[in-house]
Amino acid sequence: MRALLLLCCFLASLLLSGQAEETDDVSEEAPMRDRSHIEKTLMLSEDKPSDDYSAVLQRLRKIYHASIKPLEQSYKYNELRQHEITDGEITSKPMVLFLGPWSVGKSTMINYLLGLENTRYQLYTGAEPTTSEFTVLMHGPKLKTIEGIVMAADSARSFSPLEKFGQNFLEKLIGIEVPHKLLERVTFVDTPGIIENRKQQERGYPFNDVCQWFIDRADLIFVVFDPTKLDVGLELEMLFRQLKGRESQIRIILNKADNLATQMLMRVYGALFWSLAPLINVTEPPRVYVSSFWPQDYKPDTHWELFLKEEISLLEDLNQVIENRLENKIAFIRQHAIRVRIHALLVDRYLQTYREKMTFFSDGELVFKDIVEDPDKFYIFKTILAKTNVSKFDLPNREAYKDFFGINPISNFKLLSQQCSYMGGCFLEKIERAITQELPSLLGSLGLGKNPGASNCDKTGCGETPKNRYKKH
Secondary structure: OHHHHHHHHHHHHHHHHHHHHHHHHHHOOOOEOOOHHHHHHOOOOOOOOOOOOHHHHHHHHHHHHHHHHHHHHHOOOHHHHOOOOOHHHHHOOOEEEEEOEOOOOHHHHHHHHHOOOOOOOOOOOOOOOOOOOEEEEEEOOOOEEEEHHHHHHOOOOOOHHHHHHOHHHHOOEEEEEEOOOHHHOOEEEEOOOEOOOOOHHHHOOOHHHHHHHHHHHOOEEEEEEOOOOOOOOHHHHHHHHHOOOOHHHEEEEEOOHHHOOHHHHHHHHHHHHHHHOOOOOOOOOOEEEEOOOOOEOOOOOOOHHHHHHHHHHHHHHHHHHHHOHHHHHHHHHHHHHHHHHHHHHHHHHHHHHHHHHOOOOOOHHHHHHHHHHOHHHHOHHHHHHHHHOOOHHHOOOHHHHHHHHHHOOHHHOOOHHHOEEOOOEEHHHHHHHHHHHHHHHHHHHHHHHOOHHHHOHHHHOOOOOOOOOOOOO
């Protein structure tokens, strides 16, 4: 009996001490960090009307529909690249995509950049995997949650193509409209964290395909790590394969840096590069930012000056993407037009070769199978390079055309010379005019029409024109 009484007293003392510790934790709240550098760098405090780009975007949309889309549809380019451009995508704001392992601080970073902590707008965060949905943060007059099914059904938005990933995915897609000034100029996308010990099938939708859809449309991609999650597994390795060719948009973030002493931080920084080196096969590695992106003040006895400079550099990167919105959009549409043109030329060459090799006694299926299996034997790709001044680095993979013609018989297509009309002209001539004249002219007029106040010495340096390093590839 006495032993039982002693045990009860011991448990009661533990409970009281735990409550005392919790009370101390609540009373000793960490001081909040000053946000003035965010307001200043992103120009959120400036009371100026937003620039009206509707005329330029309308012109860009007209060029796309009149000069690019007819050839794109005629030769079924979307079935080769799985990238259909909608009107919503042309007029959409720049997209910033957050990727990385679970619980590295992606949602917390978004809350911090937007100042949403301790408000009803904030994203849920925690030490466990908390984000299971693809969350799109957009601007709106009031706080509003939009279901994925509604987002996909709204053709005015840029998310209607996501419907092809199925209803299971749309249940994992959510849009949040927030009345925030930064979201008037940019859209944030928070993604589920990568969990290496989970099979892809358990998600219930094609996670990698969905990530690829967002990667293809993102203007800036933040890949976030923290010092405790530097291991690279199959899912993270697949993600970096999908990022190949988008190195100019990638920014690596080593978050929660003030949790480590200087020597340990150097070791972690080196370990991060060692882990990522096999995955990023480029001469110049992506920019790595080292800081702690959350609202609490930096921990004492850390290099907070360095962390603050790193944070400001990241904000400047983000601001430049926003400022170069239209240049990036025009460059992206022009790059898309170049790829459509090359695809049309290749299909035309396949069709020409097929008709040249066909005789009265030939088996058409066997003839074309021979051409598709070994296009180099018939100089298909070399002919395109020789006659049209096409870069060999822009040519699609030969293997892709085996699958393409597997579902699209060659008899479904017409020669380019037959894609002409008296009133509309030739499809090839129109797309070439868009690539060489109309889109460059639109880009030039954009530079002339910009607000003169945006090119003063404070922002660009006297006599120095800022470079656009964020063009889509």
